[in-house]
Amino acid sequence: MDAACDIIGMTAGSEAIPGTTADTAFGITINTSTNTTASTTANTTTNTIHTRAWSKALTDTVAAGAVRKMRNALDAPVQYTMLLGEHEVDLNPFLGQHLKLEYSGVINCIHCDRKTSKSFNQGYCYPCFKRLAQCDTCIMSPQKCHYAQGTCREPQWGETHCMIDHIVYLANTSGLKVGITRGTQVPTRWMDQGATQARPIFRVSSRLHSGLVEVLLGQHVADKTNWRTMLKGDAEPRDLEADRAQLFSACAEGLERLWQEHGLQSIQPLDDADEVSISYPVLEYPDKVSSFNLDKQPSVEGTLLGIKGQYLLFDTGVINMRKYGGYHLTLSAGS
Numbered sequence: 001m002d003a004a005c006d007i008i009g010m011t012a013g014s015e016a017i018p019g020t021t022a023d024t025a026f027g028i029t030i031n032t033s034t035n036t037t038a039s040t041t042a043n044t045t046t047n048t049i050h051t052r053a054w055s056k057a058l059t060d061t062v063a064a065g066a067v068r069k070m071r072n073a074l075d076a077p078v079q080y081t082m083l084l085g086e087h088e089v090d091l092n093p094f095l096g097q098h099l100k101l102e103y104s105g106v107i108n109c110i111h112c113d114r115k116t117s118k119s120f121n122q123g124y125c126y127p128c129f130k131r132l133a134q135c136d137t138c139i140m141s142p143q144k145c146h147y148a149q150g151t152c153r154e155p156q157w158g159e160t161h162c163m164i165d166h167i168v169y170l171a172n173t174s175g176l177k178v179g180i181t182r183g184t185q186v187p188t189r190w191m192d193q194g195a196t197q198a199r200p201i202f203r204v205s206s207r208l209h210s211g212l213v214e215v216l217l218g219q220h221v222a223d224k225t226n227w228r229t230m231l232k233g234d235a236e237p238r239d240l241e242a243d244r245a246q247l248f249s250a251c252a253e254g255l256e257r258l259w260q261e262h263g264l265q266s267i268q269p270l271d272d273a274d275e276v277s278i279s280y281p282v283l284e285y286p287d288k289v290s291s292f293n294l295d296k297q298p299s300v301e302g303t304l305l306g307i308k309g310q311y312l313l314f315d316t317g318v319i320n321m322r323k324y325g326g327y328h329l330t331l332s333a334g335s
C-alpha cells in the first residue's frame with residue numbers, strides 16, 4: 001500500500017483540530033457527517049484523518065494535545081503512531097515531509113493528569129514521582145526489588161507488574177546489550193530501544209529474578225544503549241545465538257548459583273526462542289546527532305528523515321519523544 005494513502009486513525013469521537021477540516025489543498029481531509037469530499041472514503045460518520053500527498057508548501061495543524069510515548073507496531077518497517085491527547089497520528093506517511101512540533105508550556109502528569117510545572121521521570125508530577133511504585137528506584141534496578149520486605153510503595157501494583165513473568169533478552173541496538181522486560185512488552189520494548197535484532201534468552205518468574213540475571217550477564221555485556229550511535233545507523237548484524245552461547249559459558253558459575261538459590265523454575269533458559277529482526281522507517285541517518293530540548297527551545301521543526309526507538313530524526317536534529325510525556329504539543333506539517 002502506498003504509505004501516503006495510509007489512514008491516520010483518530011480515536012472515535014475525538015475532536016478535529018480547527019484548520020484541518022477538509023483542508024484538501026493541504027492534503028488532509030477529516031470526514032465528518034457534514035464535510036466530505038470526493039477523495040474521502042465512504043465512512044462519513046467517524047472522524048478520520050487521511051493523508052495524501054502534501055501538495056503545497058504550507059504548514060498546518062495536524063493534531064494537538066498532551067503527548068505520550070509513541071506507539072509502535074512490528075512491521076517492515078516499524079509503524080509509529082504519535083499519541084496527542086485523544087488523537088492518534090500515524091507518523092510513517094510523514095517521512096520526507098516538513099514537520100513542526102510546538103510546546104505550549106503546559107505539562108499534565110501522565111499518571112494523574114494534574115498540571116505540573118516540571119516533569120519527573122519522563123512525565124510524572126512530583127507527588128506521583130514520590131508515591132508510585134513505577135517511579136521507584138527498583139524499577140531501574142530490579143535486583144533491588146523490596147516487595148519481599150513489605151516496603152513496596154504499591155504492593156498491588158507490584159503484584160501485577162513485577163511479580164509476573166519477565167523476559168531477559170539479548171538485543172543489538174548500538175551493539176550487543178542485555179535487557180529485561182515484562183513478557184507482555186515483547187517486542188514493544190525492543191522497538192522502543194531501536195534494536196535491529198533481539199532474542200529472548202530467559203523466562204524468569206519475577207522482575208527481581210530478571211534483575212539478578214541481568215546483573216550477572218551485565219558483567220560481560222552492556223546493559224545500556226549508546227543512543228547517539230543507535231541514531232547514526234543500524235548496528236552491524238550479530239550472531240545472537242553465538243553471543244548467547246558465549247555468555248552462558250562465561251556466566252556458567254553465576255547461573256548455577258542463581259539456580260541453586262532460586263530454583264530452575266524461576267530462571268528458565270529459552271533454548272529455542274526465535275530471533276526477531278526489526279527495521280525502522282528511516283530515509284537517511286544523520287552524520288552528527290544533536291538533540292532538541294523542548295524546555296529550552298519550545299518550537300522544533302525540520303524534514304522528518306526517520307523514526308527509530310522513541311526518536312524522531314529531523315534534518316535539523318533529533319528529539320526523544322518519550323522524554324516529553326505529558327507535554328502539550330501541536331504537530332503541524334507541510335511539504
Ligand SMILES: [Zn+2]
Nearest residue numbers: 109112125128
Ligand atoms: Zn501525577
